[in-house]
Amino acid sequence: MQVYVEKQKCTGCSHCHDVCPVAVFAMKDRSAADVNGDVAPEDSKWKGTSDPAVVSKWGNVQDGHNHFADKNDGASGGISVAVNGPSCIFCQACLVQCEGECIVITDDTGAVYHSVYE
Ligand code: SF4
Numbered sequence: 001m002q003v004y005v006e007k008q009k010c011t012g013c014s015h016c017h018d019v020c021p022v023a024v025f026a027m028k029d030r031s032a033a034d035v036n037g038d039v040a041p042e043d044s045k046w047k048g049t050s051d052p053a054v055v056s057k058w059g060n061v062q063d064g065h066n067h068f069a070d071k072n073d074g075a076s077g078g079i080s081v082a083v084n085g086p087s088c089i090f091c092q093a094c095l096v097q098c099e100g101e102c103i104v105i106t107d108d109t110g111a112v113y114h115s116v117y118e
């Protein structure tokens with residue numbers, strides 16, 4: 001199993017980190033040296049700019065999350081990095097709770113799954 005986050009779409013909500021039973025995700029400050037420490041392809045790496053459509057959707061939502069904050073405060077903020085993708089058991093919990101619809105999982109047959117927020 002391979003897992004990555006499309007970093008420019010990550011709101012920092014931390015849902016993936018909170019629901020994953022096998023600790024695939026780590027929340028990092030956006031300025032952290034290892035913020036691109038997963039298998040995301042070049043066009044999904046964090047380069048300092050969030051996707052405008054995702055910012056428009058979530059930037060002003062008041063739900064207690066520090067959307068798009070640089071630093072993770074222990075509950076939200078920062079950016080998610082799939083540091084432990086090979087441990088994924090494909091429970092699919094993260095695939096329906098990702099605000100930015102930015103988690104991509106590839107299984108061992110090569111099938112690719114994108115998160116869709118529900
Ligand atoms: S599908 Fe994989 S990465 Fe997502 S929550 Fe389940 S075990 Fe974790």
Ligand code: SF4
Nearest residue numbers: 010011014016098100
């Ligand atoms: S659930 Fe999606 S938007 Fe929220 S922190 Fe994880 S990857 Fe980012």
